[in-house]
Amino acid sequence: MVLSTSPSEKTLAELYARALEAASRAYAPYSRFRVGAALLLEDGTVQTGVNVENRSYGLTNCAERSAIYAAVSAANRSFVALAVSTPDADYPVSPCGACRQVISEFMKADAPVVFGPDASRLVHTTVSALYPYDALHELANSR
Numbered sequence: 001m002v003l004s005t006s007p008s009e010k011t012l013a014e015l016y017a018r019a020l021e022a023a024s025r026a027y028a029p030y031s032r033f034r035v036g037a038a039l040l041l042e043d044g045t046v047q048t049g050v051n052v053e054n055r056s057y058g059l060t061n062c063a064e065r066s067a068i069y070a071a072v073s074a075a076n077r078s079f080v081a082l083a084v085s086t087p088d089a090d091y092p093v094s095p096c097g098a099c100r101q102v103i104s105e106f107m108k109a110d111a112p113v114v115f116g117p118d119a120s121r122l123v124h125t126t127v128s129a130l131y132p133y134d135a136l137h138e139l140a141n142s143r
């Protein structure tokens, strides 16, 4: 399925549905907290990712970073929106600090981010709201 690259509410809802579906593929035997992420690429396609845990807990990779690393590995670096689904929570769980840093490396400050436990309880925000005062884009622009 190819989604529009100017993310409307409908596009973001479809992107969230992809994140929710991805969450079913999470590898989370230790926390039992499944997370799915869906990245909308500039070409309208979607890259999903899941959290991948490890018995050495600190090696866990969050869903958001899994999606971004998979996309970059497939030669895609332009992302226009991100959806994160946490179906095992009963309230919206936002991306962790490490993921916010990685998200900010690849996404524009005004790019939309939606997250929530289900489609009826989504928080709509942006990269810059999650990660304010980020110097990366200024540094990148000055190169």
Ligand code: THU
Pocket: 028, 031, 033, 034, 035, 050, 051, 052, 053, 060, 061, 062, 063, 064, 084, 093, 094, 095, 096, 099
């Ligand atoms: N987790 C994510 O994958 N993304 C988030 O935004 C929140 C936390 C994962 C890490 C770990 O596998 C589990 O959720 C519990 O923290």
